[in-house]
Every structure is written in C-alpha cells, then in structure tokens.
Amino acid sequence: MTKLETFLDVLAGSQTPNDIQSLVEGLRESYGVSNAVYHAVNVGPMPYAALTYSSEWMQYYHDQKFVQVDPVVKGALRQFHPMDWKQLDWSGRGSREFLGEAITAGVCNQGLSVPIRGPNGQFALFTINDNCSDDSWEKFSKEYKRDMMLISHYIHRRVVEIIVPEDESDTRSLSPRETDSLRYLSLGFSRGQIADKLKISEHTLRVYIDSARHKLGALNTIHAVTTAFSRGLISF
Amino acid sequence: MIKYIYGDALDAFPKLRDTMFKDRAFQFKERLKWDVAVTDEGHEMDEYDALNPLYMIYELPDGTHGGSMRNLPTTAETMINDHFTNLTDGVQIISPLIWETTRFCLSPKVGKLASRVAASVCLAGCEAGIQFGLDSSVGVFDARMVHIYKRIGWEPEILGASGEGKDAISAGLWALDEASKANICAKSGISAEEVEGWYNASFPSISSSDILVA
Incomplete structure (x- = not known):
C-alpha cells in the first residue's frame, strides 16, 4: 500500500475525535515527519485540534497569545494555497522570537501548512513539520505535497462529519x-x-x-x- | 510580467487594481453585455471578489493591467457550483486539487501584445497549479474563448455546454501540468524560466537558517 492508501484505510475506520488524534499521530510514522497538526478553527461551536505538539507547548502558545504573531496562522487566514513556512512573512521581530521559542519546545524548522476552505466561511488548517535541510524538505514537499493536500481535505471532511453531524449544508451528498x-x-x-x-x-x-x-x-x-x-x- | 496577488493585498497596487476592475467592466459589461454589476468608480466586482481570491495579473510597463484571471478553491463557494451546475449535469465540482478560474480578461489597450498577455496569464495559472500540487482548474467560458484557448495551446476538456453559436457557454477543465506549460511556452515563445521567475517573485522564499538569525 502507498502511504496515502494506508492513511485512507485508517481514515475509513475513524469515528471519534480520539480516532482522528491517532490518525494524525500515525502520519508521523508513515511520512517520516516529526509533527502533524489538524486544526479546525471555524467549523463547530468550538475549535477542534488533533496534533502531535506537546501539551506544554500548546498551553504556553495559548498563554503567550502566540496566535497573534504566528505567521502560519496569519498566512492561512488570508491565503488558500499550500504554504511552505519559508515563504511566510517572518519580518516581524515577534514572529522570529516566536519561532525561536517554538523550536526550543520541539517544533521543527521546516513546515508545510495547507489552509482548508469550506462553505460558509469554514476554515481549518493542516500542517506537517520536520527537522531537516532546505534541500531535503524541498524534495519531500515535491513528492508529497499532493498527498498533503488530499490528506488535509479528507481529515477535514471527516472532522466535520464527527463534530457537526447535523450540518447538511456541505457537499457530502452526490448528485x-x-x-x-x-x-x-x-x-x-x-x-x-x-x-x-x-x-x-x-x-x-x-x-x-x-x-x-x-x-x-x-x-x-x-x-x-x-x-x-x-x-x-x-x-x- | 505577471504578479500573483490575493484580494486583500490588491490595495498595495492601486493602479493595477483599479485598471483591472475597469478593464473587467469594459470587457464583461460593455463588450460582452453580461449582466454584471459595475460600481460608481466603474469597477466590475461581484461576490466572489469578496472571498479573497488569488488574482494572476499581467502588469504592463506603466504599472497598469494588461490581463488577468481570478482563482478560488472549489472546496468553498464557486461560481460554477453556485450558478452553472446546469452545465455539469448537476454535479458540483469539488476537489482540493481543482481551483476555479473566472474573469479571464484582457485590457483593450494591449493590442498586438494580446496573445502574449493571454498566454502569460494562462502560464501563470499552470505554474501555480504545478507549484501548489493541483490537478486542474475549472471554469465557465463563452464561445469566443474557444479559439483563444486553442491558439494559446491550452484547450479545456468540455464538461458541458448550453446555448448556440456565439451565445454558447461551456464548462471546461484545464490541466495544470508540465505538459500544458511546455505547450503554451512553445506556442508563445515565453520561456519556462520566465514563468518560474514570476512565481518566485510573488512567493519569495528564504532559507530556514535566515529566519532564525534574522
């Protein structure tokens, strides 16, 4: 099975938020990356996330209000193409200091983030993150960017089904x-x-x-x- | 040259922005007589411009608009899914790997440059697709565009059509891949390096080590 097939196999059996968490954790091993994050920002009544960052870092991120300086969040809110972290706007001192702290906490230097847009302003974000040279990340991205586009979308659709099952406005139905x-x-x-x-x-x-x-x-x-x-x- | 600009960043290019929306008003309202809204400033804009689309805009040497198109992800609202499913047998085209392209427009003042500008805009779309891992773009187009796409070397797969003669409109799917890019480059004489240069200028990348020490 290809990596994507393995993912879809697990996705098919994912019925609960805990299953989604395991699914996201599984991506680390199958794609050989250090972290994977799915974050539904504007989907259900509450934000929902499945991720592999440490809970200490998430708490610190929250307490420090890093969301205000995080270029990944800023970029994903206004853009919808898959974003290599090196293409984001790191010009602000706050953003660079934030990255320094993130790396100390186990976030790696390379990242690819896929903004997810759905109907009615639905917004989520998917990220994979790893420690490697620019060249090897470039190679990895070339090979798996398409997988990540699909994976982000598939996780998102399943999360929508799980956390807002009453929402029929989306496009699950076939013509x-x-x-x-x-x-x-x-x-x-x-x-x-x-x-x-x-x-x-x-x-x-x-x-x-x-x-x-x-x-x-x-x-x-x-x-x-x-x-x-x-x-x-x-x-x- | 081509610039890739998201809607919310257009204000940084007021001349390019204003001339694009005016050229759209001329093309779609005056020339093609489409039922589109034009603002008091003479700008043709609709609800999809409000969704922060990614524009690909040919900038003339004087900083004005030469040609452009507008792109949105098909996972959210698109013109074809909202208004033209009669062309696709009722099927909503939704895929993370398909973007919708609309408002393909050329400035009336490009004159002899028209085919080069048109090819550049198409190449910009192709390049974005290749860089972003997309498969194709989908769009609704009118009969007069059929010849233009043919000349450019980027013919869409027709998903469906309605109407006759010059009033016909069709839904089409364009491949975003190296083969399409090579074909349009060959026909237009625009080099692949130039196309990649547009992309790199609009989406600049720095090295990961520079981010931390900067």
Missing part, C-alpha cells in the same frame, strides 16, 4: 449524475459504456467520478463505490 456513474461502475460497465449511457464524454465522466471520489474520501473508484454503498448512497 444523480455522480451516483449513476458509480452505480454503473459497480455493475461492471466500462467507462466508455457508461459515458454512452449518460450521453457525456469519457473525460467528463472521469471528472464526475473524481468529484464523487473526493466527496467520499475515496482513493480509487473501487473504494468510492464501496463507500457509496456502505453509506446507502447507491443501491442496485
């Missing part, structure tokens, strides 16, 4: 076209046959299947079909 595509796939039709049946091009079909896959948190089409079945979204 008839998406469920049709998955149902035909499950019946063993080829993509060409399905595209014919739905009177769309194969390219368009692929986009619809990918779209359904991302909504379901599924890595591949087989996983998407089984997930859709288990949630009662499609049936024969």
Whole structure:
C-alpha cells in the first residue's frame, strides 16, 4: 500500500475525535515527519485540534497569545494555497522570537501548512513539520505535497462529519449524475459504456467520478463505490 | 510580467487594481453585455471578489493591467457550483486539487501584445497549479474563448455546454501540468524560466537558517 492508501484505510475506520488524534499521530510514522497538526478553527461551536505538539507547548502558545504573531496562522487566514513556512512573512521581530521559542519546545524548522476552505466561511488548517535541510524538505514537499493536500481535505471532511453531524449544508451528498456513474461502475460497465449511457464524454465522466471520489474520501473508484454503498448512497 | 496577488493585498497596487476592475467592466459589461454589476468608480466586482481570491495579473510597463484571471478553491463557494451546475449535469465540482478560474480578461489597450498577455496569464495559472500540487482548474467560458484557448495551446476538456453559436457557454477543465506549460511556452515563445521567475517573485522564499538569525 502507498502511504496515502494506508492513511485512507485508517481514515475509513475513524469515528471519534480520539480516532482522528491517532490518525494524525500515525502520519508521523508513515511520512517520516516529526509533527502533524489538524486544526479546525471555524467549523463547530468550538475549535477542534488533533496534533502531535506537546501539551506544554500548546498551553504556553495559548498563554503567550502566540496566535497573534504566528505567521502560519496569519498566512492561512488570508491565503488558500499550500504554504511552505519559508515563504511566510517572518519580518516581524515577534514572529522570529516566536519561532525561536517554538523550536526550543520541539517544533521543527521546516513546515508545510495547507489552509482548508469550506462553505460558509469554514476554515481549518493542516500542517506537517520536520527537522531537516532546505534541500531535503524541498524534495519531500515535491513528492508529497499532493498527498498533503488530499490528506488535509479528507481529515477535514471527516472532522466535520464527527463534530457537526447535523450540518447538511456541505457537499457530502452526490448528485444523480455522480451516483449513476458509480452505480454503473459497480455493475461492471466500462467507462466508455457508461459515458454512452449518460450521453457525456469519457473525460467528463472521469471528472464526475473524481468529484464523487473526493466527496467520499475515496482513493480509487473501487473504494468510492464501496463507500457509496456502505453509506446507502447507491443501491442496485 | 505577471504578479500573483490575493484580494486583500490588491490595495498595495492601486493602479493595477483599479485598471483591472475597469478593464473587467469594459470587457464583461460593455463588450460582452453580461449582466454584471459595475460600481460608481466603474469597477466590475461581484461576490466572489469578496472571498479573497488569488488574482494572476499581467502588469504592463506603466504599472497598469494588461490581463488577468481570478482563482478560488472549489472546496468553498464557486461560481460554477453556485450558478452553472446546469452545465455539469448537476454535479458540483469539488476537489482540493481543482481551483476555479473566472474573469479571464484582457485590457483593450494591449493590442498586438494580446496573445502574449493571454498566454502569460494562462502560464501563470499552470505554474501555480504545478507549484501548489493541483490537478486542474475549472471554469465557465463563452464561445469566443474557444479559439483563444486553442491558439494559446491550452484547450479545456468540455464538461458541458448550453446555448448556440456565439451565445454558447461551456464548462471546461484545464490541466495544470508540465505538459500544458511546455505547450503554451512553445506556442508563445515565453520561456519556462520566465514563468518560474514570476512565481518566485510573488512567493519569495528564504532559507530556514535566515529566519532564525534574522
């Protein structure tokens, strides 16, 4: 299994906030990084976080109101692209002093933070963090940035399901076209046959299947079909 | 050159900002007769400009707008999901790896430079996709753009269309990858290094050791 598949396997069985905490902790080993953080800032009634930083550091961060000088938070609030920490604005003295203290507390020098945007101002943040040279981090980022984009999104969707289950405003539901595509796939039709049946091009079909896959948190089409079945979204 | 600017940072470039929104008013309201709102200052702006999009803007030597487009993540509100699902069989296109691109605009004054400016804006989108790990961008476009994208060498996959002739509008998906970038570079004569230079200038990076000792 690839690292991403391993992650999705664990994600599929994650039902509680504690499960999400273990899931996030598991990323350290599977991706060989020192820290991983998921932080839902504006999702449920209360902020929610699953992270591997020490509780002492989190308490100190809170007491010192570091959120006001933390360039990761500042950057993620206004931007939505994945941010390498070296691209953030460290020009303020407060930010650099903050980083010094963070590193003393076990936060590492390299980081990649992915801001997560959802409907109605939903905002969360995912970060991985490690100790290494700029060159090896660059290599790691190139290889796994896409994984991190997907992982951040999948964790977020699951957290939304867990902490605000009543929220139906998001996009968990599939459109008839998406469920049709998955149902035909499950019946063993080829993509060409399905595209014919739905009177769309194969390219368009692929986009619809990918779209359904991302909504379901599924890595591949087989996983998407089984997930859709288990949630009662499609049936024969 | 191209600048990548988030909405809340536009105020640092007042000339670029104002000429972009005015050029948009000219293109979408006056020329294409779209039903868009224009402010008292003559700026075409809508609710998606209020979501702090990432603009990719071609800046002319005099500091004014040459061409631009607007990008938003499809995981939050987008124009296509809010208003144009009739073009996608009702499917909401939502993916962390797909951004929506809208308001592709060229200034009327670029004249002979038009194709270079258009290609530059597209290359800026491609480069962002490559750098940020995205797969594609999705957008709604009108019939006249079909030829433009073809000339640029960046033809979208058409997801669906409605209307006839010059009134047709389509939903399309553009690949954000090295192959698209190479193709547009080859057709436009713009070098990959130049494109990377725009990105690096807008998203400068320092070394990790410099952050701590600075």
